[in-house]
Amino acid sequence: MVCFRLFPVPGSGLVLVCLVLGALRSYALELTLQDSGKATCLYAKWQMTFRVHYETTNKTYKTQTISDLGTVTYNGSICGDDQSGPRIAVQFRSGFSWIANFTKAASTYSIDSISFSYNTSDNVTFPDAKDKGMHTVYHPLGIEIPLNELFRCNSLSTLENNDVVQQYWDVHVQAFVQNGTVSKNEFLCDKDKTSTVVPTIHTTVPSPTTTPTPKEKPEAGTYSVNNGNGTCLLATMGLQLNITQDKVASVINVNPNTTHSTGSCQSHTALLRLNSSTIKYLDFVFAVKNENRFYLKEVNVSVNLVNGSVFSIANNNLSYWDAPLGSSYMCNKEQTVSVSGAFQINTFDLRVQPFNVIEGKYSTAEECSADSDLNFLIPVTVGVALGFLIIVVFISYMIGRRKSRTGYQSV
Incomplete structure (x- = not known):
């Protein structure tokens, strides 16, 4: 761990910030504030990511995931005084900031509020944003x-909140640290309490995790995205969502008859967004690599579960459905897209083309290895069967010929 002093804060003494080496790569942040007596007054360690949905100048929509914060500063972070409570202030990228405010009562302190500010004038993060x-x-x-x-x-x-989704995990924070020592007593959030205590189930044998009822193969649907020049993205697939939240597993078959598709197409990225009464959004984000191939780079999802809770997760570091530009990707056999340990997508009868769609039709398909293996095995199996038949006929012929010679021997 490396500690460095950022700046003096009036009324709060000197601020000392400690960052774990390599934290920017894993996007984990760790902050220690010290008062004028060099005693720790606030400690925090956490990870966070942001997802912003915005409109572009050509009246399409994009979703930008912000997980790489880049260079981070903590200007404005304070221990607090009689006029204001403690505050964590984080600055990153071009005009982005995140602030957490704390307040104190007689026997408790509160994480009072969180605010996130982002700059759509940043063309790198928000290309072609309409509202700068x-x-x-x-x-x-x-x-x-x-x-x-x-x-x-x-x-x-x-x-x-509207078009912004914030996600936090691995959060450890203590404001109003007493005697300069971070407490070893932990106050758990409700989700951590649920995950560490086996739920009571009214059956003869308690079970820490429910097992979902197996579901039939989902119906395949065809989805498309249009731009000003016609269809720019095509996808045909049966989708089965596998979700685990609070040790409860759910399986959801996506019904194409009640699912709507929107999205956008750019030269190097393409978005297919699905939504229904259950699915708030299911985003498939495709990207171009090496200027000659495309692949599935990112999946974002938010689903309303039957128990009334909302499951949301994102992963922008995937590598699935790889195929040359100008072709489509096809896999008839079941495939699994592993987005996280808690969320996987099973696909059936998949065919997708996110770039270079001509006249609204799929181009020649590059098949997945599972289909290729099947197509290879069929002629091999037929060949082996024919070979075996030829051997049987040959043996039968030789036996028949031998009997024929035996029958004409002289007495």
């Missing part, structure tokens, strides 16, 4: 924690 400028989303929280206890929430937490 700064935007801020604010979330009042009011999470109360006993004084001198460390708040911990390793589980994924999601905040949604």
